[in-house]
Amino acid sequence: MYRAVYKFDGSDLGTLSFDVGDRFTAIDDFDGGPKSDWLLVYSAKGQIGYVPSNYLQPDEIDVLEVLKSIDRAIDAVKQQAKVLPEKSKVEQLKNLRKLETHRKEFLKQHRLRQAHCPQEELCSARNDDPVKDINIQELKVQRPAPLPPCSLEVSEMLPANSQAETSDKDSEVGAASVEVRNTTAMHLQPTNKLNSECEVKNCTEQELCKNERLLPEFCRKKELETNVDGLGNELVEQVRRSTLLSFEKSKVAVNTMLSMMANRIPEFKNVIDKIMEDVTRNQTQSLEESSDAFRLNRILRELVAAKDDSQQRSWFLHEDEGKICSHLEEMNSIIDGANPETSRKVLEQDGYDAVQNLAQYYQMETRRSIRLLLLQSFGSMCALDSRIVSELLNSVLPLELARDIQDDLKDVQKLTYSALVLSMTFSTGEALPLQYYAHLNSGFINFLLEHIEVTDQDVESEQIVDGFIRLILSFNLHFELPEENIVMKVFAERKTAKTFTEKLLLMLNREDDPVKLFEHAHNCPNSVLKFVSDLYSCPETSNLFYTNDAKVLVDIIVRQLTDLSSGDKMRIEYLSLMHLLLKNSQYLEHKHRQTELQQCFQRISQDDKEAELDKRIVHLIWKEFPNEFYNCL
Secondary structure (H helix, E strand, C coil), X not given: CEEECCCECCCCCCECCECCCCEEXXXXXXXXXXXXXXXXXXXXXXXXXXXXXXXXXXXXXXXXXXXXXXXXXXXXXXXXXXXXXXXXXXXXHHHHHHHHHHHHHHHXXXXXXXXXXXXXXXXXXXXXXXXXXXXHHHHCCCCCCCCCCCCCCHHHHCCHHHHHHXXXXXXXXXXXHHHXXXXXXXXXXXXXXXXXXXXXXXXXXXXXXXXXXXXXXXXHHHHHHCCCCCHHHHHHHHHHHHHCCCHHHHHHHHHHHHHHHHHHCHHHHHHHHHHHHHHXXXXXXXXXXXXXXXXXXXXXXXXXXXXXXXXXXXXXXXXXXXXXXXXXXHHHHHHHHCCHHHHHHHHCCCCCHHHHHHHHHHHHCCCHXXXXXHHHHHHHHHCCCHHHHHHHHCCCHHHHHHHHHHHCCCCHHHHHHHHXXXXXXXXXXXXXXXXXXXXXXXXXXXXXXXXXXXXXXXXXXXXXXXXXXXXXXXXXXXXXXXXXXXXXXXXXXXXXXXXXXXXXXXXXXXXXXXXXXXXXXXXXCCHHHHHHHHHCXXXXXXXXXXXXXXXXXXXXXHHXXXXXXXXXXXXXXXXXXXXXXXXXXXXXXXXXXXXXXXXXXXXXXXXXXXXXXXXXXXXXXXXXXXXXXXXXX
């Protein structure tokens, strides 16, 4: 018998909560071996579970009381076994055997026999089997007894197809389970104020190896045979479905949990590592298995139905506005939070038919709330894949967005959204359909520049200006030849663009490219550097910068030529820009930073073979401007 000297709140599976003074009968501490940190006990309240041994002390009470307590425990376990489900009866059977053995050992220790105690008191002449009243066949289950309260139990780590193999080994498993409990229970430490007074036990490598050998043979064998392929993805899917965390955060949660389990249960570290590798590989589930794919397909069908609704074309306000907005909000949440590969697979079905349908729906829809949500959807889709950007670029969306921008300047939120999404569709530099240039022409560029060059600008106007500058830079990516560039023709006619050029130099100095919005846009040139190079490609636009601004541009080029290393593609771009600046601008009038430029050219000419193109540009500059720059070697 034991008595509690501290209060304990059992939060782990299989542990008991108790108060100071509660008494327990030990079930799993009769073998005379060293005490473990946890004891399997029967409480005075009729409960069976594990309690921390360092919260208890032996309770010296009358022998008859001890025997009565053991007998009550035996009777209680027998009654519980009759009503428990099949998978729990085998554990109760083992507990009954332990209690009976415990009773016999206790009688031997106190040298008590039937003759010394009354029959009705001691019940020492219990010749009947303690489990006589229980049908043994009913108690047989298809798995071994559960382990003490750890992060995971050995029985739970076994695959379902291995459970049938253990049903014929109950006797062996019973003995092995005791050893496993003694081994794994040492990893549990009571989570109470007593911890500060207890010494933390450090397991050495030798002890861990010993513990591994104590595991039953079938556990080690099944650990190696366990098929965990795809389990990592299933765990991430379950976490996301249950918590609504994003896909990336769900991966972090699963990895954190698995790392802790690997540390707490080193016997199964190999299996857990395989699961973690599965999470890291990020293999996409089939669309049939993904709840995100199911929801996204359902929403897309609903939106197609809304597009095809005949009333949608003739009525301005409908009762379905709230429903459609709800669908769009859920769709945006899925695209932003789900596995990007899952969203890509859903959208690419039927040749991106859903993307085209949404673009057509935007053209037909007039309600502001729905249009704003659709713009958010287009932005999220563009971030998924360059092929979706291409589909939107060749749809009716660019023309509709350009029309929106010119028709409504008062709605700042809608205007900035429209400019941003249109910049996204232009951001890859893919050629536009030729018929689109009838609307996206010099008139459209002049409209944008007029609002950029507004003298008085508040915060909202500043947002519009930045959005329009990004739009012009992205649109300029489509033109490779200066003579065909609509944007350069507009700037040549305007002669000046103070606000635009100042912001352009600021972005170039910061090495900021506002058009580089997506990671999948790898082969696109720097839009700012390309625009400045296009300006200096012909004399008509090369003097757009004021003299002081042109000097600042030279300062930026000198810094880049000094800092960039041999073989860097950006150094070639800046060398080409400097060549154009010398050729088409009025640089020779002020010759700003001429000495530093000559030193840069000299150093580049001495680079290794990786800088052949750089050397060619330097030699071309020396040849065309021999009086200002020359080879001094």
